[in-house]
Structures are given as structure tokens and as C-alpha cells.
Amino acid sequence: MARVAFILLCHKDPDAILNQVTRLTAAGDYVAIHFDASAAPADYRKITSALADNPNAIFVTRRVRCGWGEWSLVEATLRTLQAAFDAFAQATHFYMLSGDCMPIKSAHYAHRFLDAHDKDFIESFDFFDTDWIKTGLREERLIYRHYFNERSQKRRFYAAFALQKRLNITRAVPTGIQVMIGSQWWCLRRSSVAAVLAFTRQRPDVIRFFRTTWIPDETFFQTLVRHLVPGREIESRTLTFLMFSDYGMPVSFYNDHADLLLGQDALFARKISAEAHRLKQVLGALYASDRTDFTISNEGRTLFSFLTARGRSGRRFAPRFWEAEASIGAGRSLLIILCKKWHVAKRLTAAIRQSTDIPAFDYLFHEDDTPLPDMGGIERSLAKRGRHHRAFVRMLYDHAGTDRVVICLDTSSLDLLGDFHADRADVRILEIDCDLGDDYLIGHAIRVGLAGPQTSRDTFARLLPTIRRDMIHERDAIRDARFKNAARLRETATDAENAAALAVFLGVDDTTALALAQTPHLFVD
Template sequence: MTLGFVMLCHTALDRAGQVARHWAVSGSPVVIHVDRRVAEDEVGKLRASLADLDNIRFSRRFTCDWGTWGIVQATQAASTLMLAEFPQVRHVYLASGSCLPLRPAEDLRAFLDARPRTDFIESVTTADVGWTVGGLDEERFTLRFPFSWRNQRGLFDRYVRLQRGLGIRRKIPAEIVPHMGSQWWCLTRQTLSAILEAPDRKRIDRYFRRVWIPDESYFQTLVRRCSTQVESRSLTLSKFDFQGRPHIFYDDHLQLLRRSDSFVARKIWPQADRLYATFLAPAQPSELRPDPNHSKIDRLFARAMERRTKGRAGLYMQSRFPTDRKGGNRCAAPYSVFQGFSELFEDFDRWVARSLECRAHGHLFAPDGAQFHGGEAVFKGALSASATLRDYNPRSFLTNMIWNTRGERQAFLFGPGDTQEITSFLANDPNAHISLITGAFAVPLFHSNRNFSEIRAEAARLQRIESEFLALLNSSDTKARVNIWSLAQFVDNPMEALQTIIDDSNPRPAHRLTEVPRMVDLTGFGQFLQNLRNQGMQPVLMGDFPIHSAPPVTRGRIKPYAVK
């Protein structure tokens, strides 16, 4: 049996000539179609370079714009010439000028010899197609598309909207059922000749001339009424990204292409010298290799697509900024946020650093600038403590800090006096562990020496800000792990609350606290809250404090409530 190759070329003709020579020398006739827009002198060079081979032909040239009828015309003309000039051909393999054989032609011939009547072409109904990205499925067969999608996009879109608005629908010929699939196929002589010599070909061609992207539906549809045995898959390895654009293979894909066991791959970068030198080298005697199995590398491409669309957790970069619509990520690792603790305990950040074995920062979102650990002005990754730079994009500031310190847990303080733009991000980040004592902002006001009217106004402002943050944390959409105590609850049994923080944040086996931070003096704090009420401000986040004395520390089990 002889296998023939039809090649559709429009660029990098020198590479196409190398591939054509490789197949022709191995005993397979080749018919080459060159896009009509290619200069005659370039075509002449290609013809001259292959003039010594008597099993290579050049077909009539057509203009081949993407997704237009010209590609089908080129394929028809080249296939007709193949069948007429080489009667010994039993299978015709359609390839492009950017295709590269990955295995000797003898392997492909042996594979087809074992399946002499099988047509290899991806052919699925429109309802089962899942790879049309941003395109049309059934409508490509029922509307007219006289304009180029690439070169006349405005006219294309307006004409589609006009047809939809007027309810115009083309009638699909009764004898065909529309199918779609990859442009690259391998058909038997019987099937291909039946398609090209069909009595109603002119009528069928007239219909498909106005179908959108007919090269993905013409042969894929007609093979179903002419073939006796269709294997719905392409023997050409071609992969597409999430936008529907073909992956390009470079020299560093050499081992990947070898592992695929595919016969042919596209698209190959024209400057991939190593790939062309390796796969076009004279075949060496070897054991019979297995049949092509593209699924071997499908998993790798699936991971690559996921990496491209979702990125690595916590990595934000100029080349791929993640969005929620595409599975935008959050921070790269778990981190802890403490609100209300520094107001209630002395040197709380140092205690956290020792207890959680983490790097504890101050208020990273303080209005006057980020309070990095140790008072540093520039932190890892060249992060500046400048409030102006931080507030330009608070989300990137935080995600960069967590990314730059992977392997070391970070913790920082937060409060209603800080810049609040980051709050929604914190609430929706599953890596955030938020511990919050509501109403603790009143403790520094209690110890301040300010006029009481100023204290009342400031307490009302901070309570309003903290209430908005609490509403976010109590939302059903919250993904962060949240523990919330009112100030009265916490002071009533601080040991249990602190132990909860340790157990929740420390990945090591649970251990009991041996050291606790020193709590500030709260004597008279209950009366302070009552004075706020007397002045017309209602403190609701602190819980019930006795008016005449500080709440006693008890051993009762007052548990926090967990939001997530």
C-alpha cells in the first residue's frame, strides 16, 4: 500500500520543502498546495529545491484566508490531483506546511495497512462539540457568512446580528447531518473519491461555501455519508489553548513529542532547528512502537492550561494577572490576621511570633505606612513600607508579601483604624486565618487623655468601620477561617481563646499554652462604656461589661463562634 500526503502551505516554505522531501524519499507521493498570496519567486525556489523528486506535484493555487472556503478548495484540488496522479495510493494524509513527522513513514504505513478501510477524521455532531471557543456551533450551518471573521470583523458581526434579528435561517440539505472536527485527517481513496466525485457535489459545495469555517465541517460531514468505517480522531497531534489558538512546539518540547508516539505534529516553530534535525534524520532500525496515544500528554496540557488560566496560588505577575472569572487565586500560603489583640495585650506581636513560630508584623495597613517586622522600611521582594505604594494596590501588596516569604508563616495586626480596602480580599481568601475581638478598639480610647466628646465621636467611627468588616466576615460567601469573640467574652476567659488561636494556626500537634501575653488594665472600663452610652453613643461590639469593675477571669468554657 502507498500512503500519499497532501500539504497546505503558506509560510516557511523552506521547512515545508524539508518535510515534503522526507516523505517523498521514503516512498510516499506528495502534493503541495501553496497559498495564492505567496510570491511567485518563493514558490519557484520551492519547486526548484524539489525538482529532483518525481513523486512530488504542485496543485492549482487558491487564496486561503482563515476560516474561508478557499481552504476547502485547496484541499479538493490537491486531493483530486493526488488520486489522479498516483493510482497506487490507498490512504491520503492531509497535513500543513507547519507539520512535522515524528515517526518514520514506515510506521504510519504499517498502522494503516492493519486498517485498510478505516477513515481517520474527527467527526462529531454540533451538540457534542466542546472545543469551539468564542465561536458558533449550530448557527455556522444555518446562517450565511460572506465576510471574513479576521479581516472584516465589523461586517461579520453586524451581518450575524442582522440575520438573527430578522430570523433568517438557511435550510440544511436533507441528505447531510452537520458534523465538525479537526481539519487534519487521513482518508481512504474510496471515501475521498466518493466525496470528490459525488453527483451532487456542486450543490453541496454551494451550501458549504457560506458555512463558517468550512474546513472544520466539510469533509467531517460528508465522510459520514460515504465511509463504511470512521474512527473519529485525528492522527495529527495538535493542541489548543483556552482561547482556541494552537499550541506551538519549540525545541524544548523534543522529549514531549517523542513521548506522544504520534505520527505527525503541528504547529512547529520554523526556527526549531533541533526538532527538524531530530525527526527528519534518516530512520534507524528499531522495535515496533505503540500506536499513537495522544492521551499520554493530554494530562500535561491540561495542567498547563490550568496553570495558564488560574496560575500558581498567590502569584500575581504582569504576564498573567488572575481574575475571579477565570478562577483568580488568593495568597500563596496560610497567614494569620489579628484584630483587637494589640489593643488588649502588651507586646502581642512578639508573643505571636514565639507561640506560632512565625514572622509577626505590626499593622501592615496602618495609615502612615506598613509596620513590617523589626521596623524594616523595605521587606522581602523589595516591598516598600510606603503607604502610597501599598495603597495603590493593597491586594498585590499582600499577595506579594506572602509569595516572597513562602515557607515561613506570616502574621500581622489589623484594626478599624487601618486602611480598609483589603477587607473584602481577606474575607474571601481561604488562606486567611482571622481572629477578631470585637470592640477592642475602645480600650486605647479608654486609656487616652482626650476630651470625651472626641472619644465618643472616634468610638462611633471605629465601631461603624468594624461593623462593616464583621458583616463581610459573617457573609455566606466568606472563605477565610474566622474566629470572633466580643471583648467581654474574651476577657471572661482569655486562656481558652488564646489556646484556640494556637490550635487553629499551628500545623503541629496541639500543645498547651505555657506563656500568655500581659493584658492591659481594664479597671473602670465598664464605667467608660456606660459614659459613652450616656453621651448618646451606643457601644454594641464590646459585649456586657459590669459598670463598676472589670469582668473577672473565670475558667468557664466560653467558646468562640466560627464563621468558616
């Protein structure tokens, strides 16, 4: 059975630390504690005194004054890791933890999970070939030397940085090392920790390099583990669930996040709000239980992104200047089918292709694999098609040798719809009004990653009204725009009513329009 030595770096809230250490060691695991040397001495004396008789808890005596983004954080981690490695011979895994972390699974579940997965869990992405860094310095973290702290010594930090840039004083990565980057929250096996500690003694040049890199806690262990451990034995993810806002700030979890946290494919979560007292009680009791019946839906990050994005349209309501010149052209008809249920629109376009001579294309701005003719490469990706969408559609007319083309758009595409409608071409719209039942919304949530097959009924009960309102908002925004030449196909309408709308939209005779309206299983999910 796995036994974990937790590497706990902390600097405040001694009562919370005592609760955390007591909880972890009560489950048979170990804790090695580094209490920041710059923290209050009284707090340090309090926790050392309270844990003096706990054989499964030790303290780093040669403590470090830690600063965000500095080598001091790595140094404190290495000292704590070495102390844990020496003191706890029975430890099979070493898990990096902070005072803001709480378990979101039971200890029994965590031990069984680690027994079943003989791997190191640490994010490690190629530093120069990833978008892991969202803002701030990138390669400058490595190629320049950073002697000052950007937060506490901002003027010195940027003055030294500017001087090196002006004099072109750069440096290379140590020989044989590929720098990796990822979250500082990891879980390593004993053999991997032994290899890392030995490497730090064998390669002082690597240590010197990382001492003056910026934010080395996101690169040091990530680089060394990938260098020392076979790739097949590394799972590039963290077992600590955490999220960041659009502004790069960590998201805090509160009392009403309990169900969400338990459904994530992780063992711990960070950061738990200091005010979430009920959540801490629930998670503390959970860790001491024997519970293993967790339903893993893992929708936390996509759900957070979706919900926080509501209220931000994120849409562009005017064409870029280079697109304004790309007109489809007067004398051409662009027939746009708007439908949230893509399978319904695709059945209609298939029938149009079969019953008329009008070229009909599916969701060419939404799906990579939409069947398209060879157009010199512009058709190969959504990014290329969308970059100059009017020009792309004009090429469809030229390729087909026609003046009428049908395309499908999702109802979220108000920006595209408005841009096309501003063109000199004859633009007609056919909105397909479908029933948005719970079964469809559940399938939609799973398809777009807001939920998984194991998502609980309670989560869906909270999620579905938001999705439905979002879709209704898209529909209402389109109708409020009052586009000309707009018709509507309704799931609740008669075949004759829908045939009349199709005849106007496509400009076909009544017999053809009725046949299209009677397309078998048109509205079936």
C-alpha cells in the first residue's frame, strides 16, 4: 500500500497547518514541513510545540526566507524533500502541498489510486513550444539572469533586465538539458526523488542556472524529472485540482463547490478559501473516511470557463478592414441556415443537394471535417476559413460556377451573420426553430466538454438552465437584429407552413419545397 510523504511549504495560519498535518498523519502518511523563515516566530514555535510528539511529522531546521518567483522556493522544497527522504524510509511517494490545499478524496482512495498508477504526476511541457505561460516574461525567464525579486524589488529587477538586453548579455541552457514547464504541484515516486536529489549533487552547473531563472518552481522539477525518468513513467498532469482566472489569479473554492471538487480527477484541491469553514469540515471528514465511490465527471475547468464567460459577448460586431474589401458580390445569393442542432441542419442540406442544383455546405466555419472542394489549402483549417470568411465564401461560388450557395451557421455566430448581411450580395436567412429538451442539452453539454458521462443529476440540474438560457439568448439576439429576408422553419409547424418558408428561402417551386419540408426524421434527435 502506498504511503505518502507530503512536502508542505507554509508561512501562516498555524491552526490550519496543525489541522492539516493531524489529518494527513492520522491516515498513516507523513508530513515534512518548511515554515518560512520570514514568518512570525511565535507561529513557528506554536506548530513545532504542538507536533513535537507526532512521529510522522518533521520540520526543516535550516529554513529559507522564501520569495515568490525566486530560487528560494525551490531551495526550500529541496531541503524539505531531502529531510522527508531521509526520515521516512517507508514513504513510497512524495506529494508537494501548500497550506491552502485540502483533500477531495479519501486517504483510502488516494492510496489505491497511487498503487494502481506506477507513474510520476508532474506537468512538464516543452518550455519553448507551449503556450503554458499566458502573460509576462517567457524565454526571458531563462536567457537572462534574474538577481532581484520582481514583486519586492521591481525597479532593480527591471533595471537589471533592461541592462542585459541592451548589452545583449544572454546565456544558454546547460548542456543536455531540455527545459520543461508546468505546475509546481506534483507527486513523485521514491525512485524519482532519489534520482533528482542525486542529480543536484552531480550537476552544480544546472543548479547555478536555475538559481537565477525567474519563477524556477515552474521549471526546475519539471525539467529534472523529464530528464531523469522515462517518458512512459510520467503523466504530465497534477493531482492537485486548481484553476486560474482570465487574469492569471488562482480561483478560490467556497462552501458551494463541494460537489464540483469531489467530481474532479484529482486527490487534492487548491485554493480553499479561509472563509469556507463548512467546506473544510466536509473535506476533512472525507479524507478520514473509507469512501471510494466517487463519480468522476472532471468538468470543473470547462464549466468554470463557460459560466464566467456569460455576460461577456466576446463577439466582434464590425468587420476588420481587410475583410471589408472582400465582398461576395452583387448579383449573388447567399442562403444561410441558422440552427443550434447541427444534425437537423445537415439533414436539410443533404436533402437540398439531392433535390436541387444549389450547392449546400454544412458548418464550414465550425467543423474542421466539413466536406469542401480543393481550394488551394484555405479550406484545410477553421482558422484559415474564418480569417477572411467573405473571400472564402466568394471562392465557393467561383469553384461551383453558380450564383447561389447554401451554408450553415451556428446560432452563436451573430458576428458572422451580421458581416455577411452587410455584403452587397442577396443574403437570405432560414432559422430552424427546434425544441431544446433536456436530453439534447445534456448531450450538448457532454459534446462541448461542460460535463461528462458520469456527471451527477444535481450538476446537470444546475447546468441545464444556464445552457438553455444561453441558447435562447443567441436566438433572441439574432431576432432582435431584424435581418431582412429572414424566414423560419419550426419543429411545431405543419409541413405546408414549413414548405412555404423553404420556397421563399430557396426560390424553388412548391412541390420541391414540400418534399424538403417532409425530409424523413428532419427534427429527430
